[in-house]
Amino acid sequence: MPEPTVDVPAVPKARSCPFLPPDGIADIRAAAPVTRATFTSGHEAWLVTGYEEVRALLRAPSFSVQVPHALHTQDGVVTQKPGRGSLLWQDEPEHTSDRKLLAKEFTVRRMQALRPNIQRIVDEHLDAIEAQGGPVDLVKTFANPVPSMVISDLFGVPVERRAEFQDIAEAMMRVDQDAAATEAAGMRLGGLLYQLVQERRADPGDDLISALITTEDPDGVVDDMFLMNAAGTLLIAAHDTTACMIGLGAALLLDRPDQLALLREDPSLVANAVEELLRYLTIGQFGGERVATRDVELGGVRIAEGEQVVAHVLAADFDPAFVEEPERFDITRRPAPHLAFGFGAHQCIGQQLARIELQIVFETLLRRLPTLRLAKPVEELRFRTDMVFYGVHELPVTW
Numbered sequence: 001m002p003e004p005t006v007d008v009p010a011v012p013k014a015r016s017c018p019f020l021p022p023d024g025i026a027d028i029r030a031a032a033p034v035t036r037a038t039f040t041s042g043h044e045a046w047l048v049t050g051y052e053e054v055r056a057l058l059r060a061p062s063f064s065v066q067v068p069h070a071l072h073t074q075d076g077v078v079t080q081k082p083g084r085g086s087l088l089w090q091d092e093p094e095h096t097s098d099r100k101l102l103a104k105e106f107t108v109r110r111m112q113a114l115r116p117n118i119q120r121i122v123d124e125h126l127d128a129i130e131a132q133g134g135p136v137d138l139v140k141t142f143a144n145p146v147p148s149m150v151i152s153d154l155f156g157v158p159v160e161r162r163a164e165f166q167d168i169a170e171a172m173m174r175v176d177q178d179a180a181a182t183e184a185a186g187m188r189l190g191g192l193l194y195q196l197v198q199e200r201r202a203d204p205g206d207d208l209i210s211a212l213i214t215t216e217d218p219d220g221v222v223d224d225m226f227l228m229n230a231a232g233t234l235l236i237a238a239h240d241t242t243a244c245m246i247g248l249g250a251a252l253l254l255d256r257p258d259q260l261a262l263l264r265e266d267p268s269l270v271a272n273a274v275e276e277l278l279r280y281l282t283i284g285q286f287g288g289e290r291v292a293t294r295d296v297e298l299g300g301v302r303i304a305e306g307e308q309v310v311a312h313v314l315a316a317d318f319d320p321a322f323v324e325e326p327e328r329f330d331i332t333r334r335p336a337p338h339l340a341f342g343f344g345a346h347q348c349i350g351q352q353l354a355r356i357e358l359q360i361v362f363e364t365l366l367r368r369l370p371t372l373r374l375a376k377p378v379e380e381l382r383f384r385t386d387m388v389f390y391g392v393h394e395l396p397v398t399w
């Protein structure tokens with residue numbers, strides 16, 4: 001069988017509009033929704049950009065998450081090693097049973113019960129922002145600390161160690177550094193998590209780690225390593241993602257006065273607005289990586305066992321076959337099943353919590369600061385092209 005030819009010499013990353021997908025990705029999707037491409041690491045792999053094809057890939061059992069190369073980093077070295085409880089780096093059957101143990105703690109009911117606490121955290125941060133007076137950096141004062149506080153509360157992280165967790169979470173999400181730097185951040189996180197697990201074992205509370213320690217565990221898998229892996233994945237996955245959506249979502253809303261006015265006039269639109277923000281911004285900007293565990297057909301193309309594949313969820317969420325006029329940002333759009341939380345076995349376990357947080361955040365922010373506006377033009381903002389999740393590095397605002 002001949003080697004597949006490379007049709008995309010470099011996967012596009014540059015954006016002429018910071019709120020739209022990279023230039024050229026729509027042409028690639030239209031020409032070939034499954035195609036060969038060269039990635040940042042210099043490796044060749046399959047690039048999947050069509051909505052139906054990405055869904056088919058993410059639900060297929062014939063792909064593993066234990067990829068040989070990190071395609072989106074500069075050196076291609078994989079730093080994460082799969083372990084029990086880590087979910088993102090596990091395949092079935094362990095993934096299925098470990099996810100079941102964790103999912104018990106993420107019921108819609110339990111997440112809804114967090115509402116008052118999230119509202120309090122949001123209000124306290126806005127009190128401080130109001131007292132300080134504008135202009136402020138909304139990323140530093142609000143988008144970063146709010147999700148960090150929510151997940152730290154859920155995990156019982158002591159107040160004095162929260163800043164360090166936040167620092168590590170950021171260090172682990174860079175793609176413009178070598179594998180050693182990412183690994184060093186991972187080691188620091190491991191140390192903090194070990195301490196946290198030992199404290200919860202000695203003195204259980206009503207937090208999520210204590211709940212996992214005491215959960216029914218017929219196979220005896222919930223040991224220290226399981227707890228550290230699970231807590232590490234959850235902390236990292238919950239913090240940076242939600243922070244990016246708050247910062248970037250606020251930037252987009254403040255840049256679109258017509259949509260902002262609609263939401264200010266009718267706050268009951270907030271759930272709808274959050275779904276459109278999630279779709280439009282789909283912050284997992286490079287897409288999820290998988291490797292074929294056997295020869296398989298995807299979108300009419302044959303993928304051989306051992307070949308790597310990227311599910312470009314951002315391109316998929318702008319597929320006109322999925323959503324009409326994808327480039328129109330419209331908070332009144334009927335919510336469609338976007339792929340911002342992924343799809344299939346690894347679909348985001350924290351999506352209910354993320355939705356609740358984002359709804360409370362945007363409703364409260366616009367109500368409490370009704371004249372909120374950007375203090376710097378969008379063209380001057382620094383966007384997170386150097387991180388796994390897209391967003392803004394700073395967001396100067398005033399009111």
Ligand code: HEM
Pocket residue numbers: 086087088089099151233234237238239241242245283284288289339340341342343345346347348349350351353354
């Ligand atoms: C707006 C915020 C969020 C976004 C955009 C987001 C996005 C995603 C995506 C795309 C995946 C799938 C990754 C893949 O298939 O390779 C995922 C998985 C995951 N997310 Fe989220 N997430 C968010 C918030 C959260 C929160 C708040 C939590 C926890 C409280 C969380 C925990 C997880 C975990 C544990 C997984 C792995 C699930 C598995 O592998 O089975 N996420 N998330």
